[in-house]
Amino acid sequence: MKEMSPIEKFYNKFNEDKRLxxxxxxxxxxxxxxxxxxxxEGKSNPKILxxxxxxxxxxxxxxxxxxxxxxxELVQYNLGILKKKGSSVKAFKGNAMNLKRFEDxxxxxxxIFGPMYHxxxxxxxxxxxxxxxxxxxxxxxxIVAYIMNDYTIISYAFMENAINxxxxxxxxxxxxxxxxxxxxxxxxxxxxxxxxxxxxxxxSRIQIVSADGAASYIRQSLNALDEExxxxxxxxxxxxxxxxxxxxxAAHTIDILKKCD
Numbered sequence: 001m002k003e004m005s006p007i008e009k010f011y012n013k014f015n016e017d018k019r020l021x022x023x024x025x026x027x028x029x030x031x032x033x034x035x036x037x038x039x040x041e042g043k044s045n046p047k048i049l050x051x052x053x054x055x056x057x058x059x060x061x062x063x064x065x066x067x068x069x070x071x072x073e074l075v076q077y078n079l080g081i082l083k084k085k086g087s088s089v090k091a092f093k094g095n096a097m098n099l100k101r102f103e104d105x106x107x108x109x110x111x112i113f114g115p116m117y118h119x120x121x122x123x124x125x126x127x128x129x130x131x132x133x134x135x136x137x138x139x140x141x142x143i144v145a146y147i148m149n150d151y152t153i154i155s156y157a158f159m160e161n162a163i164n165x166x167x168x169x170x171x172x173x174x175x176x177x178x179x180x181x182x183x184x185x186x187x188x189x190x191x192x193x194x195x196x197x198x199x200x201x202x203x204s205r206i207q208i209v210s211a212d213g214a215a216s217y218i219r220q221s222l223n224a225l226d227e228e229x230x231x232x233x234x235x236x237x238x239x240x241x242x243x244x245x246x247x248x249x250a251a252h253t254i255d256i257l258k259k260c261d
Contacts (some may be wrong), residue, residue: 031241
C-alpha cells in the first residue's frame with residue numbers, strides 16, 4: 001500500500017467542515033461565496049472547477065444552487081466525505097499541478113481554495129496556476145486563496161509565543177518573510193509573492209479581497225456575539241474587505257484573476 005503523504009495524514013485528522021462552519025470560518029465562507037457569485041453573474045450555464053475541494057464546502061453548496069460543478073481533491077479521506085454528501089458534484093482524486101483529465105478551456109470559473117496553502121515552492125504554485133489557466137475559458141475567472149505571511153507571524157510566532165524558536169530555526173528573512181522548509185504543512189504568501197506568480201503565469205488581477213479580515217484573531221469575541229451582533233460584524237467586514245490597508249494581516253486572501261489580454 002502506498003504511504004500517505006504528510007498532507008493526507010494531516011487531513012485525516014483535521015475537520016475542515018467544522019472550521020468553515022465555525023463563526024470565524026463562516027466569515028471566510030460568506031465572503032468567498034459573495035465574490036464567486038459576483039463573477040458567475042451573467043454567465044449562461046457556467047461550468048465550475050473546484051481544485052483542492054476538501055470535503056466540498058464550496059462545491060456542494062454551489063451544486064445545490066444548480067451550478068455544474070466538478071471537484072478535484074488530493075486527499076482520499078476528504079474526497080470520501082464529499083461524495084457522501086449526495087450532491088451532483090462530479091468529484092475526482094487529483095493534484096492541482098496536473099489537471100490532465102480536463103481539456104483546455106473547459107471551465108468558466110476555477111477555484112483554488114486549498115492548494116496554495118500547501119504548495120511550498122514558487123515552481124509548484126506556478127504549475128497549479130498554469131494548469132488552472134489552461135483549463136479556463138478565455139473569458140473565465142480564477143479565484144485563488146492564500147494564507148497571508150503576516151498573519152502567520154502574528155498568530156503563530158507571537159500569539160503562540162514561538163518567536164524565539166522561529167528565529168533560532170531561521171524561519172524568517174530579515175524583513176520577516178516566512179521561509180518554507182521541507183516537511184512544512186502550511187505555507188504563506190505576501191501580495192508581492194502573488195504578483196510574481198501572476199506575472200509568470202500570464203494572469204492579471206481583477207481584484208483582491210480579504211476573505212476573513214480580523215475574524216481569526218477574535219474568535220472568542222465572535223462566538224460571544226448574538227446573531228444580530230454577528231450580522232453586523234459581517235456587514236462591517238464586507239464593507240471593508242477590499243481595502244488594501246487591511247489586506248496583509250488577514251488570515252486568508254482571495255486573488256481574483258483573468259487571462260492577460
